[in-house]
Amino acid sequence: MTNLSPEVHCDTFKNVHLVSPLLHAYEFTTRASNNITEYEFLEEYARNRAWHFNLSKIKNFLKHRENAIVITCANEKIEWVNRGFSRMTGYGANEAIGKFPNFLQGVETSTIIRKQIREKLTERSTFTGQVVNYRKDGELYLCKVEILPIFNKNNILSNFMALEREVN
Numbered sequence: 001m002t003n004l005s006p007e008v009h010c011d012t013f014k015n016v017h018l019v020s021p022l023l024h025a026y027e028f029t030t031r032a033s034n035n036i037t038e039y040e041f042l043e044e045y046a047r048n049r050a051w052h053f054n055l056s057k058i059k060n061f062l063k064h065r066e067n068a069i070v071i072t073c074a075n076e077k078i079e080w081v082n083r084g085f086s087r088m089t090g091y092g093a094n095e096a097i098g099k100f101p102n103f104l105q106g107v108e109t110s111t112i113i114r115k116q117i118r119e120k121l122t123e124r125s126t127f128t129g130q131v132v133n134y135r136k137d138g139e140l141y142l143c144k145v146e147i148l149p150i151f152n153k154n155n156i157l158s159n160f161m162a163l164e165r166e167v168n
Contacts, residue, residue, distance in 0.1 A: 038062055038069075038082050045071070045080065049159065050152040061163055068143075068164040074157045076100055076121065088143070088166055090136030101162065104133040108140050117147065124149045124157055130167060142167045 039059050046055060061067050068085035072078050078096050086092055089104060096103075105114065109132045120127035127147040134140050143164045150159040 042069075050154075051150050051158060052153045052155070053148075053150045058161075058163075064165075066166065068162075070096075070101055070162040070164065072101065072160045072162075074159065076160060079159070085164070088135075088141070088164065089133070095136075105131070106134045106140070108132045108134075120147065121149075121160065 039055070039062050042055060042058060046053060058069070061069070062082070062084075064084075066084055066087060067082075068088045069080075069082040070078055070085060071080040078099055078101060081091075081093050081096050085096065089096075102114070113129055113131055116129060117127050117131075126149070127145070129145060130142055131145050132140055132142055143166050146163045148161045148163070149157055150161055152158045
């Protein structure tokens, strides 16, 4: 058996000072696969919440990387956003989750549109329209939004899903 004491056995790199080590232990382990697509995530999300909702429309929507998806709970707080949301708004998922989507709205957002959105959400019906929102850097942008109520298999409102596409 080899006795490996803590003393230096090779002084080749003795005087080299690095900000981070050359190797990390995790470099020798199998990394978890991060290849799950957003669509696969949504399929799992829908299964876990027993959604009575056809995701096929979402699959086509996700083919365009710039499109944003926002999922809220029934009380309208954000539970999940896709990467397109971050590209569109400048906000990371960690900055959006737990907030109400109206944090993206501002002075130029139409009060009429806000009222229409509120009415449709209260009715638990679909809203389709164009909304002026604001990016993290304060720049305003116009997006076409479709907000869908999502019910579970017991016909109880589970979530809302907003599909957003920037209008140029």
